[in-house]
Amino acid sequence: MNFIDLLKRIPEICKTPETLPLEGKKLILDFVTWLGSLVGIAVPPWVLTLVNILVVIVAIIAVFLIMFALMSVWERKILARAQNRYGPNRVGPWGLFQPVADGIKMLTKEDIVPRNADKVVHFIAPIVMLVPALILPVLLPYGRGMVAIDLSVGILFFFAVGAGSEVAIFLAGWSSRNKYSILGAMRAIAQMISYELPLVMSAVIVALVAGTLSPTGIVEAQGGYQFGFFPNWFVFTPWGFVACVLFYFSALAESNRSPFDLPEGESELVAGHLTEYSGFKYALFFMAEYVGMFAINGLLVTLFLGGYQAPLPFLTFIPSWCWFFIKLAFLAFSLVWVRATMPRFRIDQMMQFAWKFMLPMSFAALFSAAAWHYAGRGLLGWGISAVLVAIPYFALGYFCFTRHHSADNRRYLFSE
Amino acid sequence: MMLQVILAISAVLFCFGLLATLTRSNAIMVLIGIELMLGAGNLNFIAFWKFSTHPELLTGIMFAIFSIALAAAEAAVGLAIVIQVHRRLRSVNVNRATQLKG
Amino acid sequence: MHELFQKIIALPWDQAPQWLFLIPAFVMLMGAAAAVMLRNLIHCALCLTLSFIALGVLFMALGAEFVGFVQLLVYVGAVAMLILFAILLTPAGEVAASNNPLRNFKFSRAFAAAGGATVALLVLVSLLGAIFFSPHARAVVPPAQAAIAPVKAIGENLLNHTLLPLQATAILLTAALIGAALLAKEEKKS
Numbered sequence: 001m002n003f004i005d006l007l008k009r010i011p012e013i014c015k016t017p018e019t020l021p022l023e024g025k026k027l028i029l030d031f032v033t034w035l036g037s038l039v040g041i042a043v044p045p046w047v048l049t050l051v052n053i054l055v056v057i058v059a060i061i062a063v064f065l066i067m068f069a070l071m072s073v074w075e076r077k078i079l080a081r082a083q084n085r086y087g088p089n090r091v092g093p094w095g096l097f098q099p100v101a102d103g104i105k106m107l108t109k110e111d112i113v114p115r116n117a118d119k120v121v122h123f124i125a126p127i128v129m130l131v132p133a134l135i136l137p138v139l140l141p142y143g144r145g146m147v148a149i150d151l152s153v154g155i156l157f158f159f160a161v162g163a164g165s166e167v168a169i170f171l172a173g174w175s176s177r178n179k180y181s182i183l184g185a186m187r188a189i190a191q192m193i194s195y196e197l198p199l200v201m202s203a204v205i206v207a208l209v210a211g212t213l214s215p216t217g218i219v220e221a222q223g224g225y226q227f228g229f230f231p232n233w234f235v236f237t238p239w240g241f242v243a244c245v246l247f248y249f250s251a252l253a254e255s256n257r258s259p260f261d262l263p264e265g266e267s268e269l270v271a272g273h274l275t276e277y278s279g280f281k282y283a284l285f286f287m288a289e290y291v292g293m294f295a296i297n298g299l300l301v302t303l304f305l306g307g308y309q310a311p312l313p314f315l316t317f318i319p320s321w322c323w324f325f326i327k328l329a330f331l332a333f334s335l336v337w338v339r340a341t342m343p344r345f346r347i348d349q350m351m352q353f354a355w356k357f358m359l360p361m362s363f364a365a366l367f368s369a370a371a372w373h374y375a376g377r378g379l380l381g382w383g384i385s386a387v388l389v390a391i392p393y394f395a396l397g398y399f400c401f402t403r404h405h406s407a408d409n410r411r412y413l414f415s416e
Numbered sequence: 417m418m419l420q421v422i423l424a425i426s427a428v429l430f431c432f433g434l435l436a437t438l439t440r441s442n443a444i445m446v447l448i449g450i451e452l453m454l455g456a457g458n459l460n461f462i463a464f465w466k467f468s469t470h471p472e473l474l475t476g477i478m479f480a481i482f483s484i485a486l487a488a489a490e491a492a493v494g495l496a497i498v499i500q501v502h503r504r505l506r507s508v509n510v511n512r513a514t515q516l517k518g
Numbered sequence: 519m520h521e522l523f524q525k526i527i528a529l530p531w532d533q534a535p536q537w538l539f540l541i542p543a544f545v546m547l548m549g550a551a552a553a554v555m556l557r558n559l560i561h562c563a564l565c566l567t568l569s570f571i572a573l574g575v576l577f578m579a580l581g582a583e584f585v586g587f588v589q590l591l592v593y594v595g596a597v598a599m600l601i602l603f604a605i606l607l608t609p610a611g612e613v614a615a616s617n618n619p620l621r622n623f624k625f626s627r628a629f630a631a632a633g634g635a636t637v638a639l640l641v642l643v644s645l646l647g648a649i650f651f652s653p654h655a656r657a658v659v660p661p662a663q664a665a666i667a668p669v670k671a672i673g674e675n676l677l678n679h680t681l682l683p684l685q686a687t688a689i690l691l692t693a694a695l696i697g698a699a700l701l702a703k704e705e706k707k708s
């Protein structure tokens with residue numbers, strides 16, 4: 001093997017976009033072997049394994065950080081359009097280099113630690129926040145055969161590692177010794193724990209029907225088309241639609257985004273647990289929040305939107321990994337749209353919504369999915385499962401939302 | 417040898433839990449000690465499962481899963497009791513809770 | 519020096535990866551020690567969380583992936599958070615005169631600590647003695663299986679062999695949920 005051969009393979013690889021990332025990884029491994037032969041040593045297998053792992057890690061981190069940078073400017077653009085202004089357009093073409101400017105600003109800011117703060121905990125909180133967020137994307141299948149670790153307990157892994165961000169928020173809030181910080185952190189944790197139940201339940205429903213906890217297996221179970229054109233995605237079933245909507249709103253609440261951004265509600269709590277953070281540490285929190293948001297929406301794509309499967313059979317010429325990112329971009333856009341449209345929840349409404357509406361609805365969806373599974377995927381199954389989610393929906397809507405709460409009825413609970 | 421090392425680690429963990437339970441007077445620290453002891457028990461289950469002649473029967477794994485579920489229930493009820501005690505006595509010192517009537 | 523080098527080379531290095539579990543074990547023990555010794559309650563709870571995480575990793579290192587992730591999910595996500603909330607909700611108030619009869623004894627705290635430490639140490643010594651020196655310690659231990667517990671097998675086991683305990687646990691968890699909510703509920707001041 002020589003260098004010219006390696007170079008010749010590049011156009012070949014580019015001709016087959018479907019397997020481009022996998023072939024690119026092989027090319028890098030061959031390049032390392034060639035480097036070894038140049039020095040005159042046979043590269044030991046453990047070095048190749050190490051390079052293999054490093055390539056995957058670097059690729060995932062790079063892709064998600066680039067997405068974070070693009071998202072930060074894209075979000076401001078969309079918000080600006082929604083409010084009839086231009087948004088950032090000074091730095092670079094269409095303001096695309098705005099994230100670079102923001103990054104330089106963040107890095108050069110003074111890093112302030114409050115005098116009374118618990119210095120060690122204050123320092124490790126952003127790290128504890130960022131590490132789980134960067135670990136989460138490893139289990140998502142980005143394309144056919146493109147998954148960093150094919151865990152058989154992937155879904156469980158996601159929620160287990162995701163629990164780390166709650167600890168991080170507590171660390172940040174408590175160590176700052178600021179009443180707004182601790183109130184924001186308590187609110188955030190109460191919110192995240194409450195919304196974790198519908199989140200996990202709706203993932204459990206999918207695992208139940210797909211018969212596996214592995215994300216790859218779940219995506220495979222959604223392959224194929226009904227009648228030749230209708231994709232078998234779980235979102236296109238009655239129970240799957242309900243579970244998908246529940247998962248979407250729980251994911252919003254988990255990533256503390258509007259309209260669930262009470263923990264950082266500027267009008268009440270300054271900036272919640274982020275009040276005492278500045279400069280690079282604040283940037284780390286910001287980054288962790290966005291990467292975590294991408295990861296949880298990637299899981300939504302995997303669970304309900306068919307992962308890397310194309311929506312229509314004649315669109316399969318577009319490579320599978322493109323489909324994953326197209327769907328992710330669509331979800332990201334919808335998040336900004338929601339943020340531009342919806343006002344913030346009041347905290348007691350938010351808690352009621354989680355415990356009195358979303359949790360019973362997720363149980364109803366579970367029953368409905370079980371009925372669908374046993375009644376078959378024909379008209380009968382559709383009818384039964386649709387009725388099984390429709391009745392609880394209207395009943396819950398009637399009992400939860402038609403009562404008029406007067407101001408005196410409001411009870412101050414949950415760290416208000 | 418490996419089994420014995422794991423068991424020794426588990427024994428040390430158990431004794432840390434025992435130490436917390438016996439010496440600290442704060443009720444929450446007592447609960448923390450109990451959690452540590454339960455963790456040591458789970459570690460023993462897993463270790464004996466790994467070195468059993470029939471690991472495919474999954475006995476140790478099953479024990480550990482149930483034990484984790486019970487520990488969660490225990491922690492929830494225990495901490496609720498601690499909060500209630502604090503509401504009555506304005507203290508979570510276990511030496512203060514000496515009466516059976518509220 | 520040369521001999522020492524030879525000895526190090528001759529060690530069974532190919533068996534090293536199976537001892538990697540000592541790293542999470544060490545972190546776990548350090549976390550547990552800190553959780554027991556530290557004065558600040560929040561620091562105790564945070565070290566306990568670290569210890570739980572390391573214990574979960576240790577389970578995974580021993581081949582029990584599922585239990586490891588359940589450990590992380592339940593302990594880090596729920597129990598640690600409960601403990602932290604409980605600490606914040608129970609601030610140390612004014613120390614009123616205790617009705618503890620031992621209160622007036624000058625060194626009661628020191629004696630209690632010493633007594634507890636002695637008991638814990640005795641238990642540790644007897645446990646370690648049983649592990650390393652009892653007749654059973656010389657029994658033949660089957661070699662560590664390259665054992666992994668597939669999730670499917672665990673699920674089938676749960677719903678076939680341990681169905682009754684599973685249902686009992688479900689009832690217990692429901693009862694614990696309701697009980698905890700009732701206990702922690704604020705009573706109306708009359």
